[in-house]
Amino acid sequence: MTSQIRVRIAPSPTGTVHLGLCRTALFNWAYARRHGGKFILRIEDTDHGRNTEASEKAILDGLKWLGMDWDEGPDKGGPHAPYHQSQRVARHLEVGQQLLASGHAYRDFSTPEELDAWRAEQEARKQRQAYRGKDRDLDAAQSKSRADGGEPFAIRFRIPEGESSFKDLVRGDVTIPHFEIDDWVMVRRGGEAPTYNFVVVCDDLDMEISHVFRGEEHLVNTPKQILIYTALGKAAPEFGHLPLMLGTDRKKLSKRTGDTALGDYQANGYPKAAIVNFLALQGWALDGEHDLFTSEQFVENFDIGDVSKAGAVFDPKKFLWMASEYLRHESPAELLQHVLPYVLEKGLMTPAEIEARGEWLEAVAASVQDRLQLYSEFPDWIAHFFAADDAVPYDAKAEKGARKRARGVELLEGFLAALDSGAIQSEPETMASATKEWINAQDAKIPELFQPLRCALTGMPGGPDIFETLSLLGMESSKARIRAAMNRLAVPAT
Numbered sequence: 001m002t003s004q005i006r007v008r009i010a011p012s013p014t015g016t017v018h019l020g021l022c023r024t025a026l027f028n029w030a031y032a033r034r035h036g037g038k039f040i041l042r043i044e045d046t047d048h049g050r051n052t053e054a055s056e057k058a059i060l061d062g063l064k065w066l067g068m069d070w071d072e073g074p075d076k077g078g079p080h081a082p083y084h085q086s087q088r089v090a091r092h093l094e095v096g097q098q099l100l101a102s103g104h105a106y107r108d109f110s111t112p113e114e115l116d117a118w119r120a121e122q123e124a125r126k127q128r129q130a131y132r133g134k135d136r137d138l139d140a141a142q143s144k145s146r147a148d149g150g151e152p153f154a155i156r157f158r159i160p161e162g163e164s165s166f167k168d169l170v171r172g173d174v175t176i177p178h179f180e181i182d183d184w185v186m187v188r189r190g191g192e193a194p195t196y197n198f199v200v201v202c203d204d205l206d207m208e209i210s211h212v213f214r215g216e217e218h219l220v221n222t223p224k225q226i227l228i229y230t231a232l233g234k235a236a237p238e239f240g241h242l243p244l245m246l247g248t249d250r251k252k253l254s255k256r257t258g259d260t261a262l263g264d265y266q267a268n269g270y271p272k273a274a275i276v277n278f279l280a281l282q283g284w285a286l287d288g289e290h291d292l293f294t295s296e297q298f299v300e301n302f303d304i305g306d307v308s309k310a311g312a313v314f315d316p317k318k319f320l321w322m323a324s325e326y327l328r329h330e331s332p333a334e335l336l337q338h339v340l341p342y343v344l345e346k347g348l349m350t351p352a353e354i355e356a357r358g359e360w361l362e363a364v365a366a367s368v369q370d371r372l373q374l375y376s377e378f379p380d381w382i383a384h385f386f387a388a389d390d391a392v393p394y395d396a397k398a399e400k401g402a403r404k405r406a407r408g409v410e411l412l413e414g415f416l417a418a419l420d421s422g423a424i425q426s427e428p429e430t431m432a433s434a435t436k437e438w439i440n441a442q443d444a445k446i447p448e449l450f451q452p453l454r455c456a457l458t459g460m461p462g463g464p465d466i467f468e469t470l471s472l473l474g475m476e477s478s479k480a481r482i483r484a485a486m487n488r489l490a491v492p493a494t
């Protein structure tokens with residue numbers, strides 16, 4: 001056994017990229033990076049009915065996007081290629097033969113009907129009893145000649161008497177009595193289809209995996225796997241089972257309480273660093289005080305022994321809060337890069353327009369930064385900039401508030417005149433104070449102008465500083481919008 005730390009994730013390419021997989025990848029990756037080990041990606045694509053190429057691509061893309069850079073994998077190769085399980089089947093079958101020859105496994109010729117009958121009997125007995133194949137003790141020569149004669153069989157593992165114990169690096173000592181474990185199928189009947197518990201051991205051994213960190217749902221598989229290592233005369237890797245990710249209903253995380261696919265969070269505009277940070281908290285804590293940390297801090301501080309046994313509750317509200325925290329601390333240039341795809345997707349600007357007005361758009365992004373929780377919200381905040389000045393869509397609440405101000409239209413008119421005459425100058429530094437003085441002189445209160453003005457300029461009930469908005473709109477557009485609002489608010493709402 002090598003002393004180098006080698007960890008892996010072994011996703012099956014079915015369906016979307018689940019956050020549970022991302023969390024497992026993150027913990028393995030951090031462990032490898034912390035200890036100068038290797039992080040390996042192996043694709044367990046032996047379920048031909050359910051595997052898809054699209055899913056495999058999504059896994060590779062998604063994990064890469066999160067920053068999990070594996071050292072060996074299907075796209076990178078490595079000393080233990082191939083990294084697709086389906087390409088290693090000949091090796092699995094060879095090991096199957098080896099275990100048959102050593103008597104650790106046996107051929108079971110039971111027919112599906114016989115197995116059904118056994119199951120029915122078991123149910124009637126109302127007591128679980130581990131399955132022991134009827135051909136468990138068949139004479140080796142007889143077994144071989146029946147197989148050679150073409151009779152279909154499954155290869156089952158011969159569970160020995162006794163119990164298995166191992167030290168789980170997260171859960172501590174685990175002991176499972178063998179009478180609870182079936183003589184499980186290693187290679188399915190009538191075919192060349194080895195099963196997960198068997199092949200995972202072959203591959204982990206061949207790839208010299210030193211530590212297996214995976215979800216708690218695999219805890220029941222571990223004794224079966226350890227027995228294979230023992231049967232092959234090999235040392236088993238260390239195991240650590242990560243706590244289940246639970247929804248806010250405390251049941252296993254599922255669609256019931258929120259999105260579970262990485263792609264949903266990507267599409268909704270969660271900052272990548274927030275996703276990594278939030279996943280790191282699913283079963284681990286930096287110090288119990290600081291929830292926000294970088295992936296570098298995570299790597300520096302991560303230890304498998306500090307992972308908690310208790311299920312990790314995945315709180316979507318906290319996730320959203322974390323997203324907004326990360327977003328708020330980006331530089332305007334970074335923020336701009338992250339919101340651009342949404343601007344394009346909504347068709348607010350073409351790439352050429354973005355190129356020509358990059359500085360302006362960056363300033364717009366900076367103006368709403370404190371109000372954004374997710375990148376995807378950006379278009380809603382800025383759509384008004386692209387409306388025709390005489391047809392800015394008024395949000396119902398904004399319009400109602402503006403109309404409530406009895407002096408609204410009069411003040412808009414006066415404000416416009418003051419801008420035109422230069423009584424209020426448009427320099428951003430002085431405009432706010434000049435406007436407030438002017439409002440005072442009209443014997444009015446600030447909201448009496450600001451509420452209709454905000455509605456006129458943006459159509460929204462709230463938003464960034466009104467003078468910042470005015471300057472981003474430009475004086476000409478702003479005046480046109482004020483003029484339009486004077487007309488629109490002077491007549492009853494439609």
Ligand code: GLU
Nearest residue numbers: 010011012044200214218
């Ligand atoms: N293909 C298995 C899964 O996706 C791998 C489990 C393991 O890590 O052993 O759950």
